[in-house]
Each structure stands twice: as structure tokens, then as C-alpha cells.
Amino acid sequence: MIIKKTDIATIFESDENTLELFFEDFSKKYTTFKHENIIIDFSETKGVKKESILLFLQHSKKHVKNGMSFVIVVNDINIDELPEELNTAPTVQEALDIIEMENIERDLGI
DSSP: OEEEEOSSOEEEEOOSSSHHHHHHHHHHHGGGGTTSOEEEEOTTOTTOOHHHHHTTHHHHHHHHHTTOOEEEEOSSSOGGGSOTTSEEESSHHHHHHHHHHHHHHHHHTO
């Protein structure tokens, strides 16, 4: 797992052999980052399946409930096939833009 920090988010990239292994590793470390905005970056990962993305749904729901942003960067999947509760973006920059907008909404109480 590769972890990068920006001013507004922590970005996770997979270097594991499968997305399931990445999910297991991420789940073990999740509590360390539960008070930070999170981006899961699959933009460079080939063969991402809808089922693999859905593994992160529970973490996403929990994270949003705690008042933080959780965005998955994926460009190999039709986002219309994913639940609305999962924030997705085609690039890391767009994921950062989503987080900035959500931070503004939280500051305004929206």
C-alpha cells in the first residue's frame, strides 16, 4: 500500500497483487485515518471490477457519517452501476475538488 498526504486528504494506492489484499490492508489501517479525508486511487490499476469497489462501501458510509470525505478514483467502471453512497471520480484532481466542495458544504452547514 502506498500512502500519500496532501493538505486536504490522504491518498491510498494499491501495490498489492489483488484489490482484495489491498482492501484487507486498508481495513487494518483504517482507524488510523478515520479523521482524515480519504481518496482511494485506482486510476493506475488495471482490471478493476465493480465488486472490488463495492468492498469499500461500508468504510465510505462510516467515513461520511463521521463528517469526512471518502472518494474512489476509478476510470474503468461505469459509475452509474455503483451506489450513490460511493463518491467516485475519474482523476485524483477531481477527487480533490470533490473533497474541497464537501469541506465548504460542511463549513456552511449544508
